Amino acid sequence: MSVFMDLNVSFSAERSRMTKLIEAAAHLGFSTVAINYVFEPMAKKKLEIPMPTPVKELIDQLPVVQGRSRPIRVLNRLTVVMSDSSHFRPNATEYRGFDLLAVQPTTEKLFHAACMLYDVDIICISVTEKLPFFFKRAPVNGAMDRGVVFEVSYSAAIRDSTRRRYTIANAVSLMESCKGKNVILSSAAEKPLELRGPYDITNLGLLFGLSEGDAKEAVSSTCRSVVLHAESRKSASGIIYTMKTCSESSSQQEALAADLGEAPAAKRAKPHLTQ
Protein backbone atom coordinates (compact mmCIF):
# COMPACT_ATOMS: atom_id res chain seq x y z
CA MET A 1 0.00 0.00 0.00
CA SER A 2 1.14 3.54 -0.44
CA VAL A 3 0.42 6.78 1.33
CA PHE A 4 -3.11 8.12 1.51
CA MET A 5 -3.99 10.87 -0.93
CA ASP A 6 -6.96 13.11 -1.52
CA LEU A 7 -6.77 14.29 -5.09
CA ASN A 8 -9.69 16.71 -5.14
CA VAL A 9 -9.77 19.63 -2.74
CA SER A 10 -11.64 22.60 -4.16
CA PHE A 11 -9.80 25.82 -4.67
CA SER A 12 -11.22 28.98 -3.19
CA ALA A 13 -9.80 32.47 -3.33
CA GLU A 14 -9.86 32.89 0.44
CA ARG A 15 -6.45 32.08 1.80
CA SER A 16 -7.63 31.26 5.31
CA ARG A 17 -10.05 28.66 4.03
CA MET A 18 -7.35 26.94 1.96
CA THR A 19 -5.01 26.96 4.96
CA LYS A 20 -7.66 25.33 7.14
CA LEU A 21 -8.45 22.74 4.46
CA ILE A 22 -4.84 21.70 4.07
CA GLU A 23 -4.32 21.56 7.83
CA ALA A 24 -7.45 19.43 8.23
CA ALA A 25 -6.25 17.05 5.52
CA ALA A 26 -2.84 16.69 7.19
CA HIS A 27 -4.50 16.12 10.56
CA LEU A 28 -6.70 13.37 9.12
CA GLY A 29 -3.68 11.52 7.75
CA PHE A 30 -3.54 12.41 4.08
CA SER A 31 0.02 12.72 2.83
CA THR A 32 -0.81 14.35 -0.49
CA VAL A 33 -3.62 16.65 -1.57
CA ALA A 34 -4.33 18.15 -4.97
CA ILE A 35 -5.96 21.59 -5.19
CA ASN A 36 -8.61 21.39 -7.86
CA TYR A 37 -9.31 24.33 -10.20
CA VAL A 38 -12.56 23.71 -12.05
CA PHE A 39 -12.82 25.22 -15.49
CA GLU A 40 -16.18 25.22 -17.22
CA PRO A 41 -16.02 26.83 -20.66
CA MET A 42 -19.29 28.35 -21.80
CA ALA A 43 -20.33 29.07 -25.36
CA LYS A 44 -21.27 32.72 -24.82
CA LYS A 45 -18.40 34.00 -22.68
CA LYS A 46 -14.76 33.46 -23.34
CA LEU A 47 -13.24 32.23 -20.10
CA GLU A 48 -9.58 31.94 -19.37
CA ILE A 49 -8.09 28.81 -17.91
CA PRO A 50 -7.03 29.78 -14.39
CA MET A 51 -3.37 29.85 -13.48
CA PRO A 52 -2.56 27.83 -10.40
CA THR A 53 -1.50 29.86 -7.38
CA PRO A 54 1.87 28.77 -6.06
CA VAL A 55 1.56 26.69 -2.91
CA LYS A 56 3.57 29.19 -0.88
CA GLU A 57 0.82 31.74 -1.34
CA LEU A 58 -1.84 29.37 -0.08
CA ILE A 59 -0.23 28.36 3.16
CA ASP A 60 2.85 29.52 5.02
CA GLN A 61 4.25 26.29 6.25
CA LEU A 62 3.06 22.87 5.19
CA PRO A 63 1.76 20.98 8.23
CA VAL A 64 3.19 17.59 9.17
CA VAL A 65 0.95 14.62 8.42
CA GLN A 66 -0.48 13.09 11.59
CA GLY A 67 1.34 9.92 12.60
CA ARG A 68 4.25 10.41 10.22
CA SER A 69 7.20 12.78 10.18
CA ARG A 70 6.88 14.32 6.72
CA PRO A 71 4.96 17.46 5.75
CA ILE A 72 1.97 17.17 3.47
CA ARG A 73 2.55 17.43 -0.26
CA VAL A 74 0.31 19.78 -2.26
CA LEU A 75 -0.27 19.39 -5.99
CA ASN A 76 -2.29 21.42 -8.50
CA ARG A 77 -5.03 19.92 -10.62
CA LEU A 78 -7.28 21.20 -13.37
CA THR A 79 -10.72 19.79 -14.10
CA VAL A 80 -12.31 20.72 -17.40
CA VAL A 81 -16.08 20.26 -17.44
CA MET A 82 -16.89 19.39 -21.02
CA SER A 83 -20.20 19.75 -22.74
CA ASP A 84 -18.68 20.00 -26.21
CA SER A 85 -15.64 18.41 -27.78
CA SER A 86 -14.02 21.76 -28.44
CA HIS A 87 -13.81 22.52 -24.72
CA PHE A 88 -10.78 20.36 -24.15
CA ARG A 89 -7.84 21.38 -26.24
CA PRO A 90 -5.17 18.69 -26.23
CA ASN A 91 -1.63 19.89 -25.52
CA ALA A 92 -2.69 23.39 -24.57
CA THR A 93 0.13 25.33 -22.98
CA GLU A 94 -2.05 26.46 -20.09
CA TYR A 95 -2.30 22.87 -18.87
CA ARG A 96 1.43 22.71 -18.16
CA GLY A 97 1.16 24.59 -14.90
CA PHE A 98 -0.92 21.83 -13.38
CA ASP A 99 0.34 18.54 -12.03
CA LEU A 100 -2.85 16.60 -12.71
CA LEU A 101 -5.37 16.92 -15.51
CA ALA A 102 -8.96 15.78 -15.20
CA VAL A 103 -11.96 15.92 -17.43
CA GLN A 104 -15.67 15.64 -16.64
CA PRO A 105 -17.66 14.54 -19.67
CA THR A 106 -21.38 15.20 -19.74
CA THR A 107 -22.48 13.19 -22.76
CA GLU A 108 -21.84 9.67 -23.92
CA LYS A 109 -19.81 10.67 -26.96
CA LEU A 110 -17.54 12.85 -24.87
CA PHE A 111 -17.14 10.05 -22.31
CA HIS A 112 -16.11 7.66 -25.07
CA ALA A 113 -13.66 10.21 -26.50
CA ALA A 114 -12.21 10.96 -23.07
CA CYS A 115 -11.66 7.30 -22.31
CA MET A 116 -10.06 6.37 -25.60
CA LEU A 117 -8.37 9.49 -26.91
CA TYR A 118 -7.80 12.37 -24.58
CA ASP A 119 -4.49 12.73 -22.83
CA VAL A 120 -5.81 13.10 -19.29
CA ASP A 121 -5.21 11.40 -15.95
CA ILE A 122 -8.63 11.36 -14.33
CA ILE A 123 -12.19 11.12 -15.64
CA CYS A 124 -14.66 12.51 -13.14
CA ILE A 125 -18.03 10.87 -12.71
CA SER A 126 -20.69 13.44 -12.03
CA VAL A 127 -22.40 12.99 -8.68
CA THR A 128 -24.79 15.91 -8.69
CA GLU A 129 -27.24 14.56 -11.25
CA LYS A 130 -28.49 11.29 -12.59
CA LEU A 131 -26.06 9.99 -15.19
CA PRO A 132 -27.39 10.73 -18.66
CA PHE A 133 -25.59 7.72 -20.11
CA PHE A 134 -24.69 4.19 -19.17
CA PHE A 135 -21.15 2.94 -18.81
CA LYS A 136 -20.22 0.57 -21.58
CA ARG A 137 -17.47 -1.98 -21.08
CA ALA A 138 -15.51 -0.99 -24.19
CA PRO A 139 -14.57 2.60 -23.32
CA VAL A 140 -14.09 1.71 -19.65
CA ASN A 141 -11.65 -1.06 -20.55
CA GLY A 142 -9.93 1.22 -23.02
CA ALA A 143 -9.41 3.81 -20.31
CA MET A 144 -8.08 1.19 -17.90
CA ASP A 145 -5.58 -0.02 -20.47
CA ARG A 146 -4.27 3.49 -20.92
CA GLY A 147 -3.90 4.08 -17.18
CA VAL A 148 -6.70 6.61 -16.85
CA VAL A 149 -8.69 6.39 -13.62
CA PHE A 150 -12.28 7.21 -12.76
CA GLU A 151 -13.02 9.46 -9.85
CA VAL A 152 -15.99 9.53 -7.51
CA SER A 153 -16.19 12.43 -5.11
CA TYR A 154 -18.16 12.18 -1.92
CA SER A 155 -18.61 15.63 -0.41
CA ALA A 156 -21.76 16.27 -2.42
CA ALA A 157 -23.20 13.31 -0.53
CA ILE A 158 -22.39 15.06 2.74
CA ARG A 159 -24.06 18.30 1.73
CA ASP A 160 -27.35 17.13 0.34
CA SER A 161 -29.52 14.02 0.59
CA THR A 162 -30.66 13.88 -3.05
CA ARG A 163 -27.05 14.07 -4.14
CA ARG A 164 -26.28 11.23 -1.74
CA ARG A 165 -28.62 9.04 -3.79
CA TYR A 166 -27.05 10.11 -7.05
CA THR A 167 -23.53 9.57 -5.71
CA ILE A 168 -24.28 6.04 -4.62
CA ALA A 169 -26.25 5.17 -7.75
CA ASN A 170 -23.63 6.51 -10.14
CA ALA A 171 -20.77 4.95 -8.20
CA VAL A 172 -22.44 1.55 -8.09
CA SER A 173 -23.06 1.54 -11.83
CA LEU A 174 -19.42 2.54 -12.41
CA MET A 175 -18.15 -0.29 -10.22
CA GLU A 176 -20.23 -2.78 -12.16
CA SER A 177 -18.52 -1.82 -15.40
CA CYS A 178 -14.99 -1.43 -14.13
CA LYS A 179 -15.02 -4.24 -11.53
CA GLY A 180 -13.38 -2.10 -8.92
CA LYS A 181 -10.12 -1.39 -10.72
CA ASN A 182 -8.75 2.05 -11.57
CA VAL A 183 -11.07 3.98 -9.29
CA ILE A 184 -10.18 6.74 -6.91
CA LEU A 185 -12.35 8.21 -4.18
CA SER A 186 -11.84 11.81 -3.24
CA SER A 187 -13.67 14.61 -1.56
CA ALA A 188 -14.50 17.69 -3.53
CA ALA A 189 -14.33 19.49 -0.21
CA GLU A 190 -14.94 23.20 0.02
CA LYS A 191 -14.84 23.34 3.79
CA PRO A 192 -12.68 21.43 6.27
CA LEU A 193 -15.79 19.76 7.70
CA GLU A 194 -16.43 17.99 4.43
CA LEU A 195 -13.20 16.02 4.62
CA ARG A 196 -13.21 12.50 6.00
CA GLY A 197 -10.36 10.30 7.14
CA PRO A 198 -8.86 7.68 4.84
CA TYR A 199 -10.26 4.66 6.68
CA ASP A 200 -13.72 6.23 6.63
CA ILE A 201 -13.46 6.61 2.87
CA THR A 202 -12.42 2.97 2.68
CA ASN A 203 -15.67 2.09 4.41
CA LEU A 204 -17.56 4.34 2.00
CA GLY A 205 -15.98 2.43 -0.86
CA LEU A 206 -17.57 -0.74 0.51
CA LEU A 207 -20.95 0.94 0.12
CA PHE A 208 -20.16 1.65 -3.52
CA GLY A 209 -19.49 -2.02 -4.18
CA LEU A 210 -15.73 -2.26 -3.84
CA SER A 211 -14.09 -5.09 -1.93
CA GLU A 212 -12.08 -4.25 1.21
CA GLY A 213 -8.71 -4.34 -0.48
CA ASP A 214 -9.94 -2.46 -3.54
CA ALA A 215 -11.51 0.25 -1.43
CA LYS A 216 -8.24 0.81 0.43
CA GLU A 217 -6.37 0.89 -2.87
CA ALA A 218 -8.78 3.52 -4.16
CA VAL A 219 -7.40 5.92 -1.57
CA SER A 220 -3.77 4.92 -1.76
CA SER A 221 -2.13 2.86 -4.52
CA THR A 222 -4.42 3.96 -7.34
CA CYS A 223 -3.89 7.61 -6.40
CA ARG A 224 -0.15 7.01 -6.48
CA SER A 225 -0.42 5.54 -9.95
CA VAL A 226 -2.41 8.59 -11.09
CA VAL A 227 0.33 10.92 -9.87
CA LEU A 228 2.98 8.84 -11.64
CA HIS A 229 0.87 8.74 -14.80
CA ALA A 230 0.63 12.53 -14.70
CA GLU A 231 4.39 12.85 -14.30
CA SER A 232 5.04 10.61 -17.26
CA ARG A 233 2.42 12.42 -19.32
CA LYS A 234 4.15 15.71 -18.64
CA SER A 235 7.59 14.37 -19.39
CA ALA A 236 6.81 12.35 -22.53
CA SER A 237 6.95 8.87 -20.91
CA GLY A 238 9.70 9.83 -18.50
CA ILE A 239 12.35 10.58 -21.10
CA ILE A 240 12.48 14.34 -21.21
CA TYR A 241 12.25 16.18 -17.93
CA THR A 242 11.53 19.89 -18.03
CA MET A 243 12.33 22.21 -15.19
CA LYS A 244 11.35 25.80 -14.64
CA THR A 245 14.30 28.09 -14.14
CA CYS A 246 13.67 30.50 -11.31
CA SER A 247 15.75 33.35 -12.72
CA GLU A 248 13.78 33.74 -15.96
CA SER A 249 10.17 34.87 -16.18
CA SER A 250 7.66 32.22 -15.22
CA SER A 251 6.46 31.53 -18.76
CA GLN A 252 9.84 30.41 -20.04
CA GLN A 253 10.81 26.77 -19.68
CA GLU A 254 13.97 24.89 -20.43
CA ALA A 255 14.06 21.30 -21.63
CA LEU A 256 17.04 19.42 -20.23
CA ALA A 257 18.68 16.71 -22.30
CA ALA A 258 17.67 13.13 -21.66
CA ASP A 259 20.82 12.03 -19.87
CA LEU A 260 20.75 14.93 -17.43
CA GLY A 261 17.10 14.57 -16.68
CA GLU A 262 17.13 10.83 -16.40
CA ALA A 263 18.64 10.73 -12.93
CA PRO A 264 15.50 11.75 -11.04
CA ALA A 265 13.06 10.25 -13.54
CA ALA A 266 14.70 6.83 -13.85
CA LYS A 267 14.25 6.05 -10.18
CA ARG A 268 10.49 6.19 -10.55
CA ALA A 269 8.63 2.97 -10.83
CA LYS A 270 6.57 2.32 -13.91
CA PRO A 271 3.06 3.71 -13.88
CA HIS A 272 0.69 1.11 -12.64
CA LEU A 273 -1.24 -0.31 -15.55
CA THR A 274 -3.71 -3.13 -15.43
CA GLN A 275 -1.98 -6.45 -15.17
Place this chain on the structure above:
Amino acid sequence: MFGDLERTPRTLLVCERSSFLDEKNRLSSQVEQLHFNYKVSMLLPECSSAPSHLEAVFNSINSFYLIRKLPIHELLDKHFLETAVHQGRVSGLSYGTRIDEDNCVALMPNGHLSLSLDKDSFEVLGVEGKPSRFNQRTNSRFVVSVDLTDSSMAPGGRGYQRLVTGLKSRLQLKTDFLLSHPPGCGASLHAFLSRYDWSEHKPEIRSHTLTDLSSPLLTSDLQSCDPRRLLEWLGAVDAHVSCENSSSSFLSSLVCPEPRTRLSQALSVSVCGLLRPQDVQQLIQQIRCYLEQPRLENWVSLTVHGFVDSPVSWGGEEHGVLRGGDNFYSLLMFHDHTYQLHLATGAHDTCPP
Protein backbone atom coordinates in the same frame (compact mmCIF):
# COMPACT_ATOMS: atom_id res chain seq x y z
CA MET B 1 -22.62 -6.28 -4.54
CA PHE B 2 -24.05 -6.04 -1.06
CA GLY B 3 -22.64 -9.44 -0.10
CA ASP B 4 -19.49 -7.72 1.04
CA LEU B 5 -21.42 -5.39 3.31
CA GLU B 6 -22.91 -8.24 5.29
CA ARG B 7 -19.51 -9.60 6.13
CA THR B 8 -17.79 -7.98 9.08
CA PRO B 9 -14.08 -7.24 8.71
CA ARG B 10 -12.10 -10.47 8.82
CA THR B 11 -10.55 -11.23 12.18
CA LEU B 12 -8.99 -14.32 13.63
CA LEU B 13 -9.54 -15.50 17.20
CA VAL B 14 -7.77 -18.51 18.69
CA CYS B 15 -9.03 -19.70 22.07
CA GLU B 16 -7.20 -22.09 24.29
CA ARG B 17 -7.83 -23.47 27.75
CA SER B 18 -5.17 -25.11 29.80
CA SER B 19 -3.52 -25.08 33.18
CA PHE B 20 -0.19 -23.77 34.41
CA LEU B 21 0.37 -27.11 36.12
CA ASP B 22 0.08 -29.02 32.86
CA GLU B 23 3.57 -29.63 31.45
CA LYS B 24 2.42 -29.36 27.89
CA ASN B 25 1.06 -25.84 28.19
CA ARG B 26 2.49 -23.57 25.54
CA LEU B 27 1.84 -20.29 27.27
CA SER B 28 5.47 -19.31 27.75
CA SER B 29 6.32 -19.94 24.11
CA GLN B 30 3.23 -18.05 23.00
CA VAL B 31 4.18 -15.08 25.17
CA GLU B 32 7.81 -15.18 24.01
CA GLN B 33 6.86 -15.06 20.36
CA LEU B 34 5.23 -11.66 20.49
CA HIS B 35 8.42 -9.61 20.65
CA PHE B 36 7.01 -6.10 20.62
CA ASN B 37 4.35 -5.39 23.21
CA TYR B 38 2.81 -1.97 23.46
CA LYS B 39 0.37 -2.22 26.31
CA VAL B 40 -0.45 -4.62 29.10
CA SER B 41 -3.77 -3.97 30.81
CA MET B 42 -4.94 -5.91 33.84
CA LEU B 43 -8.30 -6.11 35.53
CA LEU B 44 -8.30 -7.21 39.18
CA PRO B 45 -11.84 -7.61 40.51
CA GLU B 46 -12.68 -6.68 44.11
CA CYS B 47 -9.36 -4.99 44.55
CA SER B 48 -8.90 -1.34 45.41
CA SER B 49 -5.18 -0.82 45.08
CA ALA B 50 -2.37 -2.68 43.41
CA PRO B 51 -0.70 -5.26 45.64
CA SER B 52 2.84 -4.38 46.60
CA HIS B 53 4.60 -7.17 44.74
CA LEU B 54 2.81 -6.17 41.57
CA GLU B 55 3.94 -2.58 42.08
CA ALA B 56 7.48 -3.88 42.49
CA VAL B 57 7.27 -5.59 39.10
CA PHE B 58 5.99 -2.41 37.48
CA ASN B 59 8.91 -0.48 38.83
CA SER B 60 11.40 -3.07 37.73
CA ILE B 61 10.37 -3.01 34.07
CA ASN B 62 13.30 -1.71 32.05
CA SER B 63 13.21 1.65 30.39
CA PHE B 64 13.49 1.93 26.64
CA TYR B 65 15.18 4.46 24.40
CA LEU B 66 13.69 6.62 21.66
CA ILE B 67 16.22 7.72 19.05
CA ARG B 68 15.13 10.47 16.66
CA LYS B 69 16.01 10.13 12.99
CA LEU B 70 18.28 7.11 13.29
CA PRO B 71 19.86 6.16 9.94
CA ILE B 72 19.07 2.48 9.67
CA HIS B 73 22.54 1.55 8.45
CA GLU B 74 23.71 2.25 12.01
CA LEU B 75 21.99 -0.95 13.07
CA LEU B 76 24.54 -2.74 10.89
CA ASP B 77 27.49 -0.98 12.47
CA LYS B 78 30.17 -3.53 13.47
CA HIS B 79 30.42 -2.35 17.04
CA PHE B 80 26.67 -2.32 17.53
CA LEU B 81 26.38 -5.82 16.06
CA GLU B 82 28.99 -7.21 18.44
CA THR B 83 27.75 -5.65 21.64
CA ALA B 84 24.04 -5.36 21.14
CA VAL B 85 22.91 -7.98 18.67
CA HIS B 86 25.23 -10.93 19.17
CA GLN B 87 25.82 -10.71 22.89
CA GLY B 88 22.96 -8.62 24.16
CA ARG B 89 19.47 -9.33 22.95
CA VAL B 90 18.50 -5.88 21.90
CA SER B 91 15.24 -5.39 20.04
CA GLY B 92 13.78 -2.34 18.39
CA LEU B 93 11.02 -0.99 16.23
CA SER B 94 10.62 2.07 14.05
CA TYR B 95 8.37 4.71 15.55
CA GLY B 96 6.09 7.19 13.81
CA THR B 97 5.87 5.04 10.68
CA ARG B 98 2.64 3.46 9.48
CA ILE B 99 2.89 -0.10 8.19
CA ASP B 100 0.48 0.50 5.31
CA GLU B 101 1.99 3.82 4.25
CA ASP B 102 5.67 4.08 5.13
CA ASN B 103 8.83 2.06 5.42
CA CYS B 104 8.99 0.22 8.75
CA VAL B 105 11.92 -1.50 10.44
CA ALA B 106 11.97 -4.13 13.17
CA LEU B 107 14.97 -5.67 14.91
CA MET B 108 14.05 -8.84 16.76
CA PRO B 109 15.93 -10.22 19.78
CA ASN B 110 17.09 -13.27 17.80
CA GLY B 111 19.04 -11.00 15.43
CA HIS B 112 16.59 -10.86 12.54
CA LEU B 113 16.17 -7.48 10.88
CA SER B 114 12.93 -7.01 9.00
CA LEU B 115 12.39 -4.06 6.64
CA SER B 116 8.91 -3.51 5.27
CA LEU B 117 9.33 -1.20 2.30
CA ASP B 118 7.05 0.37 -0.26
CA LYS B 119 7.69 -0.29 -3.93
CA ASP B 120 9.83 2.75 -4.70
CA SER B 121 12.09 2.28 -1.68
CA PHE B 122 12.53 -1.41 -2.34
CA GLU B 123 13.52 -0.82 -5.94
CA VAL B 124 15.98 1.89 -4.93
CA LEU B 125 17.54 -0.22 -2.16
CA GLY B 126 18.39 -3.08 -4.46
CA VAL B 127 18.56 -5.91 -1.93
CA GLU B 128 16.84 -9.26 -2.29
CA GLY B 129 13.39 -9.35 -0.76
CA LYS B 130 9.97 -10.90 -1.16
CA PRO B 131 6.66 -9.29 -2.04
CA SER B 132 4.41 -8.94 0.96
CA ARG B 133 1.85 -11.67 1.50
CA PHE B 134 -0.91 -9.14 1.81
CA ASN B 135 -0.53 -7.44 -1.55
CA GLN B 136 -3.72 -6.85 -3.48
CA ARG B 137 -3.59 -6.88 -7.25
CA THR B 138 -0.09 -5.52 -7.74
CA ASN B 139 2.99 -5.75 -5.57
CA SER B 140 3.13 -2.50 -3.69
CA ARG B 141 4.87 -3.65 -0.50
CA PHE B 142 8.02 -5.72 -0.13
CA VAL B 143 9.70 -7.31 2.86
CA VAL B 144 13.47 -7.59 3.22
CA SER B 145 14.31 -10.04 5.96
CA VAL B 146 17.91 -10.40 7.06
CA ASP B 147 19.42 -12.68 9.69
CA LEU B 148 22.22 -10.66 11.24
CA THR B 149 23.63 -13.68 13.09
CA ASP B 150 24.06 -15.67 9.91
CA SER B 151 27.57 -16.13 8.53
CA SER B 152 26.67 -14.48 5.23
CA MET B 153 25.85 -11.28 7.08
CA ALA B 154 29.13 -11.14 8.98
CA PRO B 155 30.79 -7.73 8.58
CA GLY B 156 32.84 -7.78 5.42
CA GLY B 157 30.74 -10.41 3.72
CA ARG B 158 29.06 -9.74 0.39
CA GLY B 159 25.51 -9.74 1.67
CA TYR B 160 26.45 -7.39 4.48
CA GLN B 161 28.27 -4.99 2.15
CA ARG B 162 25.39 -4.87 -0.26
CA LEU B 163 22.90 -4.05 2.45
CA VAL B 164 25.12 -1.45 4.08
CA THR B 165 25.88 0.33 0.79
CA GLY B 166 22.20 0.17 -0.06
CA LEU B 167 21.17 1.80 3.21
CA LYS B 168 24.00 4.33 3.20
CA SER B 169 24.13 5.59 -0.35
CA ARG B 170 21.09 4.43 -2.34
CA LEU B 171 18.19 4.56 0.11
CA GLN B 172 19.06 6.72 3.09
CA LEU B 173 16.43 5.30 5.38
CA LYS B 174 16.03 7.31 8.54
CA THR B 175 13.27 6.73 11.05
CA ASP B 176 12.64 7.38 14.70
CA PHE B 177 13.53 4.19 16.50
CA LEU B 178 12.46 2.63 19.78
CA LEU B 179 15.16 0.44 21.31
CA SER B 180 14.73 -1.95 24.18
CA HIS B 181 17.53 -3.83 25.90
CA PRO B 182 17.78 -6.61 28.45
CA PRO B 183 18.76 -5.56 31.96
CA GLY B 184 22.44 -4.77 32.33
CA CYS B 185 23.05 -3.99 28.68
CA GLY B 186 22.14 -0.33 28.91
CA ALA B 187 25.57 1.13 29.53
CA SER B 188 27.18 -0.36 26.44
CA LEU B 189 24.51 1.21 24.28
CA HIS B 190 25.21 4.71 25.52
CA ALA B 191 28.28 5.06 23.35
CA PHE B 192 26.24 4.10 20.32
CA LEU B 193 23.35 6.35 21.24
CA SER B 194 25.36 9.46 22.00
CA ARG B 195 25.75 10.23 18.32
CA TYR B 196 22.06 10.90 17.91
CA ASP B 197 19.23 12.69 19.60
CA TRP B 198 18.02 10.06 22.07
CA SER B 199 15.90 10.01 25.19
CA GLU B 200 15.15 7.39 27.78
CA HIS B 201 11.58 6.60 28.71
CA LYS B 202 10.01 4.52 31.44
CA PRO B 203 6.79 2.69 30.67
CA GLU B 204 3.74 4.72 31.61
CA ILE B 205 1.62 3.13 34.32
CA ARG B 206 -1.98 4.16 34.76
CA SER B 207 -4.35 2.70 37.31
CA HIS B 208 -8.00 3.31 37.79
CA THR B 209 -10.35 2.03 40.45
CA LEU B 210 -13.84 1.29 39.20
CA THR B 211 -16.80 1.06 41.52
CA ASP B 212 -20.06 -0.78 41.14
CA LEU B 213 -19.17 -2.66 38.00
CA SER B 214 -21.29 -5.39 36.46
CA SER B 215 -19.12 -8.25 35.32
CA PRO B 216 -19.79 -11.65 33.79
CA LEU B 217 -19.70 -14.65 36.06
CA LEU B 218 -16.35 -16.21 35.23
CA THR B 219 -15.48 -19.66 36.46
CA SER B 220 -12.77 -21.96 35.34
CA ASP B 221 -14.89 -25.01 34.63
CA LEU B 222 -18.02 -23.84 32.82
CA GLN B 223 -18.04 -22.55 29.28
CA SER B 224 -20.07 -19.71 30.63
CA CYS B 225 -18.94 -16.83 28.56
CA ASP B 226 -18.64 -16.57 24.79
CA PRO B 227 -15.04 -15.43 24.08
CA ARG B 228 -16.09 -12.63 21.74
CA ARG B 229 -18.50 -11.11 24.21
CA LEU B 230 -15.97 -11.49 27.00
CA LEU B 231 -13.29 -9.68 24.97
CA GLU B 232 -15.78 -6.98 24.07
CA TRP B 233 -16.61 -6.46 27.74
CA LEU B 234 -12.93 -6.40 28.73
CA GLY B 235 -12.25 -3.82 26.05
CA ALA B 236 -15.16 -1.70 27.20
CA VAL B 237 -13.92 -1.73 30.78
CA ASP B 238 -10.39 -0.82 29.70
CA ALA B 239 -11.64 2.03 27.55
CA HIS B 240 -13.96 3.27 30.33
CA VAL B 241 -17.05 2.70 28.19
CA SER B 242 -20.19 2.18 30.20
CA CYS B 243 -21.87 -1.19 29.75
CA GLU B 244 -25.10 -0.23 31.44
CA ASN B 245 -27.00 0.40 28.20
CA SER B 246 -29.40 2.73 29.90
CA SER B 247 -32.29 3.98 27.82
CA SER B 248 -31.28 7.60 28.21
CA SER B 249 -27.78 7.19 26.85
CA PHE B 250 -27.11 6.79 23.15
CA LEU B 251 -23.36 6.62 23.34
CA SER B 252 -22.93 2.92 23.81
CA SER B 253 -25.17 -0.09 23.51
CA LEU B 254 -22.61 -2.57 24.79
CA VAL B 255 -23.84 -4.87 27.51
CA CYS B 256 -22.16 -7.09 30.00
CA PRO B 257 -22.52 -10.75 29.00
CA GLU B 258 -24.93 -12.97 30.95
CA PRO B 259 -24.80 -14.53 33.52
CA ARG B 260 -23.57 -11.56 35.38
CA THR B 261 -22.70 -10.42 38.85
CA ARG B 262 -21.99 -7.11 40.47
CA LEU B 263 -18.56 -6.13 41.69
CA SER B 264 -18.31 -3.45 44.32
CA GLN B 265 -14.93 -2.38 43.04
CA ALA B 266 -12.26 -3.38 40.55
CA LEU B 267 -8.78 -2.19 39.70
CA SER B 268 -7.80 -1.55 36.10
CA VAL B 269 -4.05 -1.06 35.56
CA SER B 270 -2.33 -0.45 32.25
CA VAL B 271 1.37 -0.26 31.41
CA CYS B 272 2.29 1.38 28.07
CA GLY B 273 5.63 1.50 26.37
CA LEU B 274 7.94 -0.91 24.61
CA LEU B 275 7.66 -4.01 26.77
CA ARG B 276 9.59 -7.22 26.38
CA PRO B 277 8.00 -10.67 26.65
CA GLN B 278 10.11 -11.25 29.78
CA ASP B 279 8.33 -8.38 31.51
CA VAL B 280 5.00 -9.96 30.63
CA GLN B 281 6.17 -13.31 32.03
CA GLN B 282 7.07 -11.65 35.33
CA LEU B 283 3.65 -10.02 35.53
CA ILE B 284 1.96 -13.35 34.91
CA GLN B 285 4.01 -14.98 37.68
CA GLN B 286 3.10 -12.25 40.15
CA ILE B 287 -0.57 -12.47 39.32
CA ARG B 288 -0.46 -16.22 39.89
CA CYS B 289 1.00 -15.54 43.35
CA TYR B 290 -1.73 -12.99 43.96
CA LEU B 291 -4.42 -15.51 43.01
CA GLU B 292 -3.10 -18.22 45.28
CA GLN B 293 -4.58 -16.52 48.30
CA PRO B 294 -8.35 -16.77 48.68
CA ARG B 295 -10.12 -13.76 47.21
CA LEU B 296 -13.66 -12.55 46.76
CA GLU B 297 -13.41 -13.12 43.01
CA ASN B 298 -11.17 -15.85 41.74
CA TRP B 299 -10.05 -14.50 38.43
CA VAL B 300 -7.75 -11.83 36.98
CA SER B 301 -7.53 -10.84 33.35
CA LEU B 302 -4.40 -9.67 31.58
CA THR B 303 -4.45 -8.35 28.02
CA VAL B 304 -1.28 -7.72 26.02
CA HIS B 305 -1.45 -5.58 22.88
CA GLY B 306 1.18 -5.69 20.17
CA PHE B 307 2.08 -2.66 18.09
CA VAL B 308 -0.36 -1.88 15.29
CA ASP B 309 2.39 -0.61 13.00
CA SER B 310 4.93 -3.33 13.63
CA PRO B 311 6.16 -5.18 10.53
CA VAL B 312 6.22 -8.46 12.46
CA SER B 313 3.77 -10.18 14.74
CA TRP B 314 4.00 -13.59 16.43
CA GLY B 315 7.20 -15.44 15.74
CA GLY B 316 8.54 -12.96 13.18
CA GLU B 317 5.60 -13.54 10.82
CA GLU B 318 4.54 -10.62 8.70
CA HIS B 319 1.89 -8.26 10.00
CA GLY B 320 -0.13 -5.70 8.10
CA VAL B 321 -3.05 -3.36 8.48
CA LEU B 322 -6.13 -3.60 6.30
CA ARG B 323 -8.68 -1.72 8.36
CA GLY B 324 -7.23 -2.43 11.77
CA GLY B 325 -3.91 -3.84 12.84
CA ASP B 326 -4.74 -5.31 16.20
CA ASN B 327 -2.70 -8.25 17.35
CA PHE B 328 -3.28 -8.96 20.99
CA TYR B 329 -3.87 -11.78 23.44
CA SER B 330 -5.98 -11.91 26.53
CA LEU B 331 -5.23 -14.26 29.43
CA LEU B 332 -7.90 -15.02 31.98
CA MET B 333 -6.31 -16.66 35.02
CA PHE B 334 -8.10 -18.51 37.80
CA HIS B 335 -7.00 -19.39 41.29
CA ASP B 336 -6.82 -23.11 40.56
CA HIS B 337 -3.98 -22.48 38.08
CA THR B 338 -6.16 -22.88 35.01
CA TYR B 339 -6.33 -20.22 32.36
CA GLN B 340 -8.17 -19.28 29.20
CA LEU B 341 -6.10 -17.68 26.47
CA HIS B 342 -7.59 -15.78 23.55
CA LEU B 343 -5.24 -14.68 20.76
CA ALA B 344 -6.70 -12.29 18.22
CA THR B 345 -5.45 -10.71 15.02
CA GLY B 346 -6.89 -8.62 12.23
CA ALA B 347 -7.23 -9.35 8.54
CA HIS B 348 -3.63 -8.96 7.39
CA ASP B 349 -2.02 -11.39 9.75
CA THR B 350 -1.09 -15.02 10.06
CA CYS B 351 -2.70 -17.33 12.56
CA PRO B 352 -1.35 -16.83 16.11
CA PRO B 353 0.51 -19.80 17.58
